[in-house]
Amino acid sequence: MRGSIALRGAAAVVGVAGVVSGLAALVAFRSGASTNVVIVTASFAPFLLAVTIVGAIVTAAARQWILLGISALVLALGGWAFGPLWVGGASGSVGAPTGPTIRVMQSNIMVGSADPTALVQAVRDQGVDVLTLQELTEPAVAALRDSGLEDVLPHTFLEPRVGGNGGGIYSRLPLSNGRTVEGMALTNLVVDVDAGLGEPVVLFDVHPVPAYIAPAEHWTEDFDRLRDAMDAAAVSDNVIVSGDFNATYSHRKFRDLRHGGYVDAADQLGAGTLPTYPTDKRYPAIVGIDHVLTKGAQATSLERVEVAGSDHYGLIAELRLSGDQNGGDSPSE
Numbered sequence: 061m062r063g064s065i066a067l068r069g070a071a072a073v074v075g076v077a078g079v080v081s082g083l084a085a086l087v088a089f090r091s092g093a094s095t096n097v098v099i100v101t102a103s104f105a106p107f108l109l110a111v112t113i114v115g116a117i118v119t120a121a122a123r124q125w126i127l128l129g130i131s132a133l134v135l136a137l138g139g140w141a142f143g144p145l146w147v148g149g150a151s152g153s154v155g156a157p158t159g160p161t162i163r164v165m166q167s168n169i170m171v172g173s174a175d176p177t178a179l180v181q182a183v184r185d186q187g188v189d190v191l192t193l194q195e196l197t198e199p200a201v202a203a204l205r206d207s208g209l210e211d212v213l214p215h216t217f218l219e220p221r222v223g224g225n226g227g228g229i230y231s232r233l234p235l236s237n238g239r240t241v242e243g244m245a246l247t248n249l250v251v252d253v254d255a256g257l258g259e260p261v262v263l264f265d266v267h268p269v270p271a272y273i274a275p276a277e278h279w280t281e282d283f284d285r286l287r288d289a290m291d292a293a294a295v296s297d298n299v300i301v302s303g304d305f306n307a308t309y310s311h312r313k314f315r316d317l318r319h320g321g322y323v324d325a326a327d328q329l330g331a332g333t334l335p336t337y338p339t340d341k342r343y344p345a346i347v348g349i350d351h352v353l354t355k356g357a358q359a360t361s362l363e364r365v366e367v368a369g370s371d372h373y374g375l376i377a378e379l380r381l382s383g384d385q386n387g388g389d390s391p392s393e
Contacts, residue, residue: 071122075131078115081108082134085310089141092312094280099271103347105310106333109138145309148330157358159298159381162233162255162391165191166350167367167374168267168304170340171224172200175368176207182365183212186376189232189391190253192265192302194246196226204230217251227265233391236260241289244282245269248303250289255298255391257383262293266303279306283313290355294320297382299355304372308347309333317353325352325359325377334364340371352377 085108088101101108116131165188167179172195183191191213198220210216213230217238220226227247229235234254241248246267252260268282293299301322307314309324318324326334326348335345350372352362357379365374381391 068122068124071118071124072127075115075119075122075124075127078112078118079127079130079134081115082112082131082138085109085112086134086137086141089310090312092316094276096271096276099276099279099311102310102312103308105308106142107346109135109142112138142309142333145327145332146330149328157356157380157382159257159357159383160255160385160391161360161378161380162253162261162300162357163187163189163376163378164263164300164302164352165365165374165376166302166304166352167191168194168337168350168370168372169196169200169367170370170372171195172197172203172220172226174200174370176200176203176209178368180204180207180209180212182367182374183209183230186365188213188376190263190300190302191230192263193228193230194226194265194267194304195224196220196228197222201228217249219247219249221247227267229263229265241266241285243285245274245278246282248286248289250293253300255381256385257298257381259297259383261298261300261381262296264290264293264299264301264303266301266305268306270306280313283307283317287317290317290322291320294322294355297356300357300379301353301355302351302375302377304337304350306349308349314351321355322353323355323359325354325362325379328354328359329362331362334362334375336364336373336375338371339366339373345373350375352379354379356382 085105119127215231215235218228227249235251237252249265253263255261271279334348336350361378367374
């Protein structure tokens, strides 16, 4: 009898812990509060909901129906919040663009330490048209040049920096009007890409400051400035925003970027959370902070690729652009 009571008590503790974890995940998901606690909690929201699943299983086995019902309600709300990630087009559709296809690769190269030969080989093998890099350093620029990157992607807009502040864009297609997003803590680049459509494709290479090494308000301010820049660019038919956002789908500030016609390639394809960081640990990548957002273009594929020497997976997105090609260099077909 005492053993049964003890087991039921233990089950209740597990069930309550699951409910509390799930509620914390949902509050962080909905909250726009600029605090490190909320930001970090949101990063791990799917894992907190997994604790709720465990709690629900335990309470079901213990026949604690009230706790099971509460757990089920929390999980239903979690499904409403995160379910669209696994349903292609659930977060919005851009229709069916009829323009050329462009292949964009995104990679954070961990303060220039990624293997340049492996990175260039990935660009060649994957038929990449445009490459966005974060944490680009002067030595990395030289190493990538020596490895032949500029033979494959000869058009560049590079802002290498010491530490993790630099960024760079390499392209097979002509680039023009390179500029930076003013007021952001790290280097965030914008450039016009000539994809032969008459009007250029506006391309962002973004890297908001990570909240875990900076005050939360700096992270929030970066997202506000990025949103303003994306709003200004939205007058163009095609906009691509590629980078290490230091934010997941769970963060409201990231989801707020997906307005005015902007959609996440992963959302379009129902790719799920697609974890990209970290890759240099004994455990698998746990958070998806690298993204490719588009306005006007339709993602037709999105894959995660290993980048030797980096702590991030790379992403390669194939995007069908809006508009009709009318000359100039042609993207991938």
